[in-house]
Amino acid sequence: MAKVAYYPGCALKERSSHLDRSARDAALGLGFELDELETWTCCGAVPPVSSERVMNLIAPSRILKDVRDSGRKELITICDFCYNTLKRANYSIRNDEVIRKRVNAFLADDDPERTYLESDDAPWVDYDGEVKVLHLLEYLRDIIGFENLPAGLKNPLKGINIAPYYGCVMLRPEKEIKLDNPENPTIIDEFTRALGAGVVSFPYRTECCGSYLSVSSPDASTRLCYRILSSARANGADALVVSCPLCFYNLDSRQEAIAEAYPDFKPMPIFYFTQLLSLALGNGPEKQGFDMHCVDVSPILEKLDTPEAAEVGE
Amino acid sequence: MSQSKGVSPPKNPPLELNREMVRGxxxxxxxxxxxxxxxxxxxxxxxxxxxxxxxxxxxxxxxxxxxxxxxxxxxxxxxxxxxxxxxxxxxxxxxxxxxxxxxxxxxxxxxxxxxGVDHFGPDEISPELAAEVPQPGLVGVYRKLST
The missing domain is CATH 1.10.1060.10 (Alpha-helical ferredoxin)
Structure with a gap:
């Protein structure tokens, strides 16, 4: 089975472990294995924007250099923050000679204990941004092909309408990320459609959910999440699909606060795209970590036309 | 109703500008x-x-x-x-x-x-929130809002 280097990042190892698990299950169902890096650190979550902060590029660059040194050319990640940070660090290293030299000077100066992937006599080779950073969705679109997904599905997601929510850092800034059109993205729409679900487009699909403001200004995040969820509802969505752990957390766990502030609000289940894929590939709901959700997803699962239901119907 | 014109007064006092400030x-x-x-x-x-x-x-x-x-x-x-x-x-x-x-x-x-002053320091987060927010939120907020 094909193995692809995989960087889970810290959220997927703990607080968003259901994203990690469903992704691994789904990958196996599609014939490849997410091969977690032997050793990795936090990527830093937010890339440095200002030019003096080269230090914040060291962690993501070291992760990418280790992938390169292990002889691999591609790295899959799922968390939108990790994706953004790794991809932008790579972009800076590729396109800015001053940054490239400074980052490599720091990397070369690392504790010898850290050069675990090199033999002692291996000469130093600068990391020049050779590794290709791929979002799992990008891998599914460009390598597996969304058009090839339907043939392998045991439980196509018939009968539910899902609103893809893109958020911010998966798409922006477009110059460096280049995953999709930042104003009119289609990648999660096409993915969801390939799984057999109805796709609902809504105006707030690329509008920020508040990101880390849920820590420092939770009320602001509550207002943003209300706008997003009620807009999806008004356009006919039964549920929202996301890929980012922080989007998931804000949109799922804030719903209690939203219901207090806005009496007209009705709860809306949130799914990771990997959970939908894993379900459609035939893995049961018990494997998706739905107990980690604040909003009950069972109304959606009941609406799905499962093979069992179809058999009963026949 | 003395304010017949629909012009609201400026919120801020006029800026004092000089050559050192503009393109300064x-x-x-x-x-x-x-x-x-x-x-x-x-x-x-x-x-x-x-x-x-x-x-x-x-x-x-x-x-x-x-x-x-x-x-x-x-x-x-x-x-x-x-x-x-x-x-x-x-x-x-x-x-x-x-x-x-x-x-x-x-x-x-x-x-x-x-x-040198944090806008949002490590002691300002509630223990409940610190225990449940996914790590990108925690790392992000402290990288952006604290020293």
């Missing part, structure tokens, strides 16, 4: 750190109209850029805007002049934090 040291430092050219901005307001957090801000993103052009360091570094910006890059992708406005915001946060 502060604006050049913001240019250098952010890698942007502030004077490219022609105040179309696209950043402010697209900003999901504009209604929470005391100074709109486009006005932040204008104040930066005019070297208004105190107004910018004491604004609430730099701390309510969620770094979502909506302004950056919508700027018709290609200015990375988020890079300017990040630079202003960095300059404000150079004074």
């Amino acid at each position: 040291e502060f604006g050049l430092r913001v240019d250098e750190l952010s890698g942007q050219k502030l004077y490219d901005c022609y105040q179309c307001g696209n950043c402010s109209s697209g900003c999901p957090l504009a209604q929470e801000m005391d100074i709109l993103p486009s006005a932040m850029i204008r104040f930066a052009q005019l070297g208004q360091k105190d107004i910018l570094l004491n604004s609430g805007t730099i701390w309510i910006c969620a770094s979502c890059f909506q302004c950056t992708v919508r700027c018709p002049k290609g200015i990375d406005i988020e890079a300017v915001m990040d630079t202003l946060r960095q300059l404000a934090l150079e004074a």
